[in-house]
Amino acid sequence: MRKRLKNLQTRRMKKSKTFELKPFGKLSRGYLHHSTYFINIQHGAIRSSKTISSIVRWLKFIKTHHYDNFLMTGNTQTSLYRNVLKPMMAILDGLGISYDFRENKYIEIEGNICWLMGFNHEGMAGRIPGVTLGGWYADEVNTYPKTLVDLALDRLSEENSQAFWTLNPDNPYHYIYSEYIENEEKKSNEMVKVWNYTIWDNPNLSEQYIERTIARYPKGTLNYKRKILGLAAVAEGVIYSKFTEGLNTFDHTCPEYEDIKYDKYVLSTDYGPASVSVVGLFGIIKKLDGNEYHLLAEFYYDVNDPKNNGVQLSDKELVDGAIKLLTYHGKILKLAKWYTPHDAASLRAEIKKHKYRGKPIPQKPYTPDVLNDIQEIHTLFANSRFKISKECVNSIAQAQTYAWDEKARNQGEEKPLKTKNNDHCPDMWRAAILGTRSIVDNPFTESEDTYESYQME
Structure with missing residues (x-):
C-alpha cells in the first residue's frame, strides 16, 4: 500500500502560517497525559481548547503507534479541513514536520497515512469495511450516524488502537451521551474516558472575551448551559427533546x-x-x-x-x-x-x-x-x-x-x-x-x- 501511495500524484498545500502553541490549561494537560483509553472523549464549551489539545495528542499518537494506517473524520470533508486539518498543518509547519496532503483523500505525516472522510451520512459505510486502523480521530462525532461510529470502532483491530473524539454539547438523549459519555459501565471498565470542558478551561481566553460571551448567553439559558458550562442540555419543557x-x-x-x-x-x-x-x-x-x-x-x-x-x-x-x-x-x-x-x-x-x-x-x-x-x-x-x-x-x-x-x-x-x-x-x-x-x-x-x-x- 505504501508503494502505491508513493506513486500517487500528491499535492503539497501552500505553506500555512506558523502556528504558535500557547500554554494548555490543567484539563487539557490531563488529557494529553492520560488519554490512554480505547475511546477518549473531549466535550464541552466553545473556545475551550478541545481541538488544539486533541490535535497535539493525535500527532503524538500516530508518531508513536506501531501501525501506520489511521482514520480522520468530520461532519463533512470541508468541516474536517476547517476545524482540524488547517490548524494541524500550521502546527506541523511550525515544528518543521513534513507532510503530504491530498485534498479529500489523505494526509501523510512522516510515513503515517491518515485517511480523510466526511461522516455525516450512512452512504460512507461502504468505504469502511476491510480497512484496518491503528487509530481514529473524530471531530464533531455527535453529527455521525450510529452505524458509522460502530463500523469505525470495529476497524480498530490493531493492538493498542485508540479513538479520540471531540464534540460540542448536544441533546443529552443523543446516543453518544447515553452509550459512551454517561455510560458508567464502560467508564469503570476503562474503555471510555471523558473530559468535560467549560469556557474557563482555556487559559488563553481574555477576561473580556469570557465576560462578553457570558453576557450574550445569560445564566439559566440553554446556550449558557451548553456554550459556557459545556453541558448537554435541552430547553426547559422542550417538546421535541429527541431532536438533535x-x-x-x-x-x-x-x-x-x-x-x-x-x-x-x-x-x-x-x-x-x-x-x-x-x-x-x-x-x-x-x-x-x-x-x-x-x-x-x-x-x-x-x-x-x-x-x-x-x-x-x-x-x-x-x-x-x-x-x-x-x-x-x-x-x-x-x-x-x-x-x-x-x-x-x-x-x-x-x-x-x-x-x-x-x-x-x-x-x-x-x-x-x-x-x-x-x-x-x-x-x-x-x-x-x-x-x-x-x-x-x-x-x-x-x-x-x-x-x-x-x-x-x-x-x-x-x-x-x-x-x-x-x-x-x-x-x-x-x-x-x-x-x-x-x-x-x-x-x-x-x-x-x-x-x-x-x-x-
Whole structure:
C-alpha cells in the first residue's frame, strides 16, 4: 500500500502560517497525559481548547503507534479541513514536520497515512469495511450516524488502537451521551474516558472575551448551559427533546442527499398574515417500514422582522414565495399536494387563482390533532425519519425551542406554549407529515389527490 501511495500524484498545500502553541490549561494537560483509553472523549464549551489539545495528542499518537494506517473524520470533508486539518498543518509547519496532503483523500505525516472522510451520512459505510486502523480521530462525532461510529470502532483491530473524539454539547438523549459519555459501565471498565470542558478551561481566553460571551448567553439559558458550562442540555419543557442537529439535519450537497429520489413533493403551511407565515417544501420517501420526511426548503415571513417594517404579507405574495420553493436548486419539481390550515379560506381562494406547470395547484385543508401530531413527529425525530435541511434555519431553531405551556400543565392541560417565534415551523410540519399517510399505500394512484388528475381547464 505504501508503494502505491508513493506513486500517487500528491499535492503539497501552500505553506500555512506558523502556528504558535500557547500554554494548555490543567484539563487539557490531563488529557494529553492520560488519554490512554480505547475511546477518549473531549466535550464541552466553545473556545475551550478541545481541538488544539486533541490535535497535539493525535500527532503524538500516530508518531508513536506501531501501525501506520489511521482514520480522520468530520461532519463533512470541508468541516474536517476547517476545524482540524488547517490548524494541524500550521502546527506541523511550525515544528518543521513534513507532510503530504491530498485534498479529500489523505494526509501523510512522516510515513503515517491518515485517511480523510466526511461522516455525516450512512452512504460512507461502504468505504469502511476491510480497512484496518491503528487509530481514529473524530471531530464533531455527535453529527455521525450510529452505524458509522460502530463500523469505525470495529476497524480498530490493531493492538493498542485508540479513538479520540471531540464534540460540542448536544441533546443529552443523543446516543453518544447515553452509550459512551454517561455510560458508567464502560467508564469503570476503562474503555471510555471523558473530559468535560467549560469556557474557563482555556487559559488563553481574555477576561473580556469570557465576560462578553457570558453576557450574550445569560445564566439559566440553554446556550449558557451548553456554550459556557459545556453541558448537554435541552430547553426547559422542550417538546421535541429527541431532536438533535447531528441526527435530524442534513446538508443537501452531500452525495446521499444531492441525488436522492423522493416519491412525492408536498407543500405545507402555517398561516398568520398579521404575524408569521411559513411554507415548507417536503420530499417524502416511501418505505415499507415507515416513510421518511425531509424538509428541503422553507419560505418564512415575519411581519415583526425589522427588515419587513411591519408590512403584512399578502396572500398573493405568500403563494408566489411558496411556488418559488418548487424550483429546488435548479430542479423543477412536481407538486403532489399543497396543505393549508383548515381556517385559511382566503389563502385557498388565492391558490385557486394560480397554476403551476400549466395546471391547477392541488390543495387540501388540514385540521390538526395537536397532541397526536406532536407524538407522531416526536417518534419520527427519535427514529431519524424526519430530517431538516441545514438551509431551514427557522425550523432547526424552533425544533429546539418548541415547548410545553408550563402554566397549562400545572392546571392539568397539555398544550404547546404560544410565543411569537417558537411554534410556527412545528405547526407547519404537521400537515406535510400527517396529511400524507396515504402515500404508504400507493404514492401516485390516489384518485382526486394526485397531481396528474388535474387537467387543463
